[in-house]
Amino acid sequence: MNNEIKREADEMMSKEGNVKGEVLRNHFLYIKEKEGEKAIKKIENLLAEYGYPLNFLEIKKLDWYKDGYCGVILLLLKKEFRWEDEDFVNMGEGITRYSFIVTKILLRYLISVEFFLKKAPHLWNKHLDFGELEVKDFNENEKYAVLKVKDYDIHPLTCLYQKGYYKGLFRYIVKEKNITVEEENCIYKGDSFHSYRIKWFMSDI
Numbered sequence: 290m291n292n293e294i295k296r297e298a299d300e301m302m303s304k305e306g307n308v309k310g311e312v313l314r315n316h317f318l319y320i321k322e323k324e325g326e327k328a329i330k331k332i333e334n335l336l337a338e339y340g341y342p343l344n345f346l347e348i349k350k351l352d353w354y355k356d357g358y359c360g361v362i363l364l365l366l367k368k369e370f371r372w373e374d375e376d377f378v379n380m381g382e383g384i385t386r387y388s389f390i391v392t393k394i395l396l397r398y399l400i401s402v403e404f405f406l407k408k409a410p411h412l413w414n415k416h417l418d419f420g421e422l423e424v425k426d427f428n429e430n431e432k433y434a435v436l437k438v439k440d441y442d443i444h445p446l447t448c449l450y451q452k453g454y455y456k457g458l459f460r461y462i463v464k465e466k467n468i469t470v471e472e473e474n475c476i477y478k479g480d481s482f483h484s485y486r487i488k489w490f491m492s493d494i
Contacts, residue, residue: 290338294368298339301357301364301443306419308359311350313343315387316362319380324370335365356417360444367446374449381453385461402429405462409436425484432463432490435473438483445477455485465489 321329329345336343336358343358366372366380406424413422420441427434436455441447456470467490474480 291368294364295339297364297444298341298357298361301360302341302355304357304443306356306417306441306443307353308356308418309350309416310348310352310354312416313354313358313362314345314348314350315384316359316380317345317348318387319384320362320366322383323380328370331369332362332365335369336361353418356419356443359450360447363446363450364444377446377449378453378456381450381455382457382460383453385454385457388458400462402434402459402462403427405458406434433486433488434459436485436487437474438485439481441483442476445475448472448475448477448483451483452485455487459487459489463489465491467491 317329317332320332333342333344339361341358341361343354348354363377366376406427409424410422413420421439423437423439425435425437438451452470452472456468459468459470460466469488471486472483473486474482474484476483
């Protein structure tokens with residue numbers, strides 16, 4: 290057992306806050322796609338080893354689970370699978386393919402950026418019972434939006450994941466290939482909240 294991982298895992302799992310099982314399930318689906326079936330079993334074994342057993346096939350999408358699981362899984366991917374920062378960004382973006390928001394809403398209806406941003410805080414609360422998402426700024430003509438996340442403190446790796454997740458969501462909304470996401474504020478860098486600036490550009494013809 291790695292004592293550093295154990296310490297960080299214990300810290301994350303001791304924090305308040307829950308996430309819907311769908312989110313955890315999507316983590317496993319992406320890991321299976323990227324690393325293969327054996328990686329799922331390895332993650333399950335490691336979670337059990339560190340005192341937090343979780344079986345992928347037994348996760349119920351509508352049940353609540355400790356959000357610390359998400360952070361611990363990301364930590365294991367970094368420490369045991371040697372993932373780099375870009376891997377976590379890609380995970381956040383890639384996981385949107387399995388997301389309820391994408392499969393049940395964005396792929397079925399033509400939704401404007403403005404409409405989506407109005408619904409975004411509700412969608413956050415539908416999947417997490419802690420933290421808060423706000424629209425800090427939005428300019429449709431200049432093609433950017435800034436999302437503010439408050440009271441969300443799990444692990445720095447979640448910043449990379451969320452950066453990719455917002456990029457993936459906006460790809461379905463604005464239908465542009467050229468999308469950038471930058472984290473402008475971060476609690477792990479001394480700020481009191483996180484904020485992400487999303488920009489989209491006309492695709493090259």
